[in-house]
Amino acid sequence: MSEFSKSLSVSSSGLQAQAARLRHLSENISNADTPGYRRKTISFETAFGAGDSVSRVETGRVNLDTTDLERIYDPAHPLSDDTGHYDGSNVDLLIELADAREAQRSYEANLKMFEQARKMSGSLMELLRR
Template sequence: MTLSHAMAVLGSGMKSQGQRIGHIAENLANADTPGYRRKTVEFRAVVDHGRRTGAVEPGPVRLDRSALDRVHDPNHPMAGPDGYWDRSNVDLVIELADAREAQRSYEANLKMFEQVRRMSSAIMDILKR
């Protein structure tokens, strides 16, 4: 694996985790929006000519199909004729745990990216001599 390939792989991980954090932020912002469904994204391996490159990319955004929380409040503007309305299915604890996981993964990729950059710089210094 070349240093430039390693940087590309690490960069793809950071980019993917950044997009994941964006979806988590959107979920948190809409936690109180009636009827909102939590968005999730899974990563998939990048394949080039039938071989995995080591890089990842976010797959399609999916809506969490778990049941929405039904609340009986006939005075709520979103309540139907039966007096019930649907809350979002966003669980703040899950979102915060996912955000922490994404942050740590991003930081791990960033540290490795910095290490590869230092190695590349050291190699260039050796070649200049």
């Protein structure tokens, strides 16, 4: 495998991992007001391709955040108990937005790396044609 294709492989795996992370972050944000919803987190793992020493990023398991759900007082809510409380979600929008910004920046960095490797490969091909 050439060095250019290795770098393209590494950056594309980073793009896929950050896209999965953004997908779960958007689910968390959209379900912030859903009663009983637990925040989803995703882990990243290092993976090696068959026969090469290039490490790639892969997404691991999706985990549910085990922090306590917010207790909301609303006696008129259909899910409220005898005390008038029900379980909200454990999604903090500030954390989700900060994580989304970080994932977006990581995605952009991987995209720039991919574009740079592609440009370098194209320049090399142009030199070889002369």
